[in-house]
Amino acid sequence: MTHPDPAAPTRVAFIIPCYNHGRFVEEAVRSCLAQEGAESRVVVVNDGSDDGATPAACDRCAEIDPARVLVLHQANAGLPAARNAGARAAAGFAPGFEFLSFLDADDWVEPSFARKLGERLRASDPARTSHAYCQETLVGLGSGVWRVPEWDPLLLMVTNLHPVTCLVRRDRFEEAGGFDETMRLGYEDWDLWLRFASRGWRGVRVAEPLFTWRRHSPDTMIADAVLRHDELYGALVARHRALFDAHAVEVIRLANGLLRSGDAHWVDEDRRSVLLAQLRSHVQDVYRECFALREQSSRDRAAREAAERAAAEAREQVARVRAEFEAKPALRLSRRLHGAVDALPRPLAAPLRALLRAARRLAG
Numbered sequence: 487m488t489h490p491d492p493a494a495p496t497r498v499a500f501i502i503p504c505y506n507h508g509r510f511v512e513e514a515v516r517s518c519l520a521q522e523g524a525e526s527r528v529v530v531v532n533d534g535s536d537d538g539a540t541p542a543a544c545d546r547c548a549e550i551d552p553a554r555v556l557v558l559h560q561a562n563a564g565l566p567a568a569r570n571a572g573a574r575a576a577a578g579f580a581p582g583f584e585f586l587s588f589l590d591a592d593d594w595v596e597p598s599f600a601r602k603l604g605e606r607l608r609a610s611d612p613a614r615t616s617h618a619y620c621q622e623t624l625v626g627l628g629s630g631v632w633r634v635p636e637w638d639p640l641l642l643m644v645t646n647l648h649p650v651t652c653l654v655r656r657d658r659f660e661e662a663g664g665f666d667e668t669m670r671l672g673y674e675d676w677d678l679w680l681r682f683a684s685r686g687w688r689g690v691r692v693a694e695p696l697f698t699w700r701r702h703s704p705d706t707m708i709a710d711a712v713l714r715h716d717e718l719y720g721a722l723v724a725r726h727r728a729l730f731d732a733h734a735v736e737v738i739r740l741a742n743g744l745l746r747s748g749d750a751h752w753v754d755e756d757r758r759s760v761l762l763a764q765l766r767s768h769v770q771d772v773y774r775e776c777f778a779l780r781e782q783s784s785r786d787r788a789a790r791e792a793a794e795r796a797a798a799e800a801r802e803q804v805a806r807v808r809a810e811f812e813a814k815p816a817l818r819l820s821r822r823l824h825g826a827v828d829a830l831p832r833p834l835a836a837p838l839r840a841l842l843r844a845a846r847r848l849a850g
Contacts, residue, residue, distance in 0.1 A: 672711025
């Protein structure tokens with residue numbers, strides 16, 4: 487067990503696994519290097535990207551600050567294995583750094599992330615705490631803030647409590663064996679927190695959004711994991727059977743209470759919550775209405791743009807006709823004559839103006 491000096495700055499090695507997310511990875515790396523009041527190193531692990539662009543994008547990250555950024559390339563082994571590979575490399579690249587943080591390549595952390603989470607961990611009992619976590623901001627296809635709950639080992643057996651991006655004591659991570667590399671389909675972070683809990687360790691919370699999750703596609707590992715929830719949750723229970731057996735009644739009561747608090751305890755013949763099914767249907771109706779309004783707005787905008795183009799073309803046509811008219815020799819001669827007449831004294835100009843009017847009538 488390490489006991490870092492409370493007055494020393496937080497020293498954290500960020501591990502960034504990357505699979506075909508080269509267009510985002512530099513932003514993730516720069517957010518780690520921009521930590522205020524903390525010392526950071528970054529290990530980027532290209533996990534067998536095959537899009538033709540990501541490996542080079544990862545290599546460019548090392549050019550930002552070669553002394554602080556290390557890039558590894560490996561055959562595709564899955565997210566848990568890539569994180570573990572990065573943690574092993576960090577032991578040599580960032581020796582003596584007491585904390586690890588795992589950041590996905592398409593996300594980023596706020597400049598105060600390491601400092602605030604480090605301060606929270608340093609203020610806690612190192613014999614009992616394993617990590618510090620924060621709230622999550624969702625952007626892109628997601629929105630709002632995930633206001634994560636306080637640490638609760640019983641609640642952890644019902645649902646995952648917080649994102650994988652947190653600040654983990656390196657010795658705790660190593661003692662627990664890192665991520666389970668067989669869990670390539672998801673919930674590998676939940677599994678790690680359960681292993682921490684089974685050892686009597688706990689996470690501590692900072693109730694601020696210091697981490698941002700960017701959802702840029704409807705197809706994500708989280709979405710895939712949710713579709714496999716029964717399978718993956720069953721695997722979690724099997725892996726931590728002693729823990730679940732020891733608290734089975736408490737977990738059942740807690741889970742049932744959560745169903746009631748969410749009005750999800752009334753189910754239909756498909757075992758779906760009646761209220762949630764109605765809510766989903768209402769949300770779909772709202773989305774359809776919003777889509778129809780957006781389409782109408784697009785049509786209205788197109789009509790306005792067409793009218794503006796027609797008006798601009800009309801103005802251009804008038805300008806061309808006027809320019810052609812102004813260029814006629816007879817008009818130029820008439821203007822010169824009128825100018826000359828206007829320059830004469832009034833007694834002489836009057837009869838000449840009469841002659842010009844008579845000539846105009848005859849010409850007409």
